[in-house]
Amino acid sequence: MPVLAPFTAGLRPSNKPIVRGSPGVPKTFPRLEGVLEIRSRNGTVPFRIHTIILQLNTIQHVAVPSSSKLGSNDASRTYRMYENLHYSSVAGSSNMNEEILGMDLPFIISLGKDIISSSRFPRWDASNQHNLSALITYHSKTNSNNLEVVTVKFPIQIKKYDTLPLYRQFNEPITRTVDSTSTQVLCEYSIPNLSIGPKDDLIIYLKICTINPGPDSILKKAKKLKLKKITVELKEILECHEGGLHNQEATLISEIQDFEDLVIPSQGFATQLSLVCPMENNMLEMSTTPITSKLNLNEPSSNFEILPSKIINDIHSGTPISHDSQGFTSIGKLFSIYYELVIKIKMAGKNNNIVISQPITICPYDRITSVNLLKWIMKEYEMSSKQFSLDATQLTETNDNEELNRVMAQACKPPVLYRPNNHRDWTKLGFSESCMNKKKLVYNID
Numbered sequence: 001m002p003v004l005a006p007f008t009a010g011l012r013p014s015n016k017p018i019v020r021g022s023p024g025v026p027k028t029f030p031r032l033e034g035v036l037e038i039r040s041r042n043g044t045v046p047f048r049i050h051t052i053i054l055q056l057n058t059i060q061h062v063a064v065p066s067s068s069k070l071g072s073n074d075a076s077r078t079y080r081m082y083e084n085l086h087y088s089s090v091a092g093s094s095n096m097n098e099e100i101l102g103m104d105l106p107f108i109i110s111l112g113k114d115i116i117s118s119s120r121f122p123r124w125d126a127s128n129q130h131n132l133s134a135l136i137t138y139h140s141k142t143n144s145n146n147l148e149v150v151t152v153k154f155p156i157q158i159k160k161y162d163t164l165p166l167y168r169q170f171n172e173p174i175t176r177t178v179d180s181t182s183t184q185v186l187c188e189y190s191i192p193n194l195s196i197g198p199k200d201d202l203i204i205y206l207k208i209c210t211i212n213p214g215p216d217s218i219l220k221k222a223k224k225l226k227l228k229k230i231t232v233e234l235k236e237i238l239e240c241h242e243g244g245l246h247n248q249e250a251t252l253i254s255e256i257q258d259f260e261d262l263v264i265p266s267q268g269f270a271t272q273l274s275l276v277c278p279m280e281n282n283m284l285e286m287s288t289t290p291i292t293s294k295l296n297l298n299e300p301s302s303n304f305e306i307l308p309s310k311i312i313n314d315i316h317s318g319t320p321i322s323h324d325s326q327g328f329t330s331i332g333k334l335f336s337i338y339y340e341l342v343i344k345i346k347m348a349g350k351n352n353n354i355v356i357s358q359p360i361t362i363c364p365y366d367r368i369t370s371v372n373l374l375k376w377i378m379k380e381y382e383m384s385s386k387q388f389s390l391d392a393t394q395l396t397e398t399n400d401n402e403e404l405n406r407v408m409a410q411a412c413k414p415p416v417l418y419r420p421n422n423h424r425d426w427t428k429l430g431f432s433e434s435c436m437n438k439k440k441l442v443y444n445i446d
Helices: 216-223 282-288 367-387 390-395 401-409 423-428
Strands: 007-011 031-040 049-065 072-088 102-110 119-121 126-139 147-156 174-179 185-191 201-210 226-240 248-263 269-276 335-347 354-362 416-418
Touching (some): 007 126, 007 147, 031 049, 031 126, 049 102, 049 226, 072 102, 248 269, 416 423
Antiparallel strands (some): 007 031, 102 416, 119 126, 126 147, 174 185, 201 269, 226 335
């Protein structure tokens, strides 16, 4: 039978989220910031804490169909993203082996660039989850020389904001040229936006030309080239990096335009194609539905609109609602999710077909939602810049997460100990001062 620790541990409730800043945007100082509260299990029995180690773990899981089609191959990996000693009562410290009734341990943990969003991808039975673990070593009550360890885990929801469709790097049009194997057909394509969110339009501009091979006889043949059809596909690719699992892919959307042997003119043929990014999770509609009327508190009979409600049938602990079932680009250590735009141009004749593969970024947020998110990111940047030193600001552009954690720790408050014979500590824990050192407790409510 496991030994019950003489204390309980939990995260302090707060009106602020434990994830601060904007993960994926280094200048906002993305971090975990909170307070670990440790309290005596029955209120009055003191205990002695030896050390407290905090860890941030990322758990990745993926399952792919086996080659025999009778089952699946799955793999799970836990990656230690952070680990550090946050409290110690070893010899030489002022609080060595001190008996306490409780402790408040503030912490700040930097979220590096390699952190991934908490998510779930049902198509591949894949998930990314994070937990904050507190490894608390304490002195046994029966034998003070013996040390025992208890581990408390807290699921953490992390969302990254590094692929918003509004960012400049995704709004610089890409233009490329591809020719057929026969070198008689040339296709120039252009895509104005390389990052899209749910229900966003992906527009592709195409221009198909015949290439002048030189001699007149061949040129006449090239002029008679005919376009049969153009197929555009958006594919989701699961790339497995560990576990010996095979890569998988699925076609999300497929659009076909039939041109019925259209003869390519000498000046070329230009057309425009478009796809709509699929929305597998409609929770974004909660933040994009416009409110056309406002509530007037001075008029009791005022009409106002209520945003449409959403019914959530299946909630997964540690996964944000907006990242549950909605596919998006995710790069991890065990597996990654990529997206690719495939354009197939079918021509008459041999070796005249063209196949184009263009990587595309899928964001969990659409352009409308990104407008509001961008305002919030700017606010996070302003608040974080005031909280941390200039040294931390310079470190945000580097990959030295260990050094950034050291600098951030300087802004973290020291732990608070609640001692059993201290009147102020006694009342701070909510006990009546008149009942101090008595078996019967009376709780104060200020």
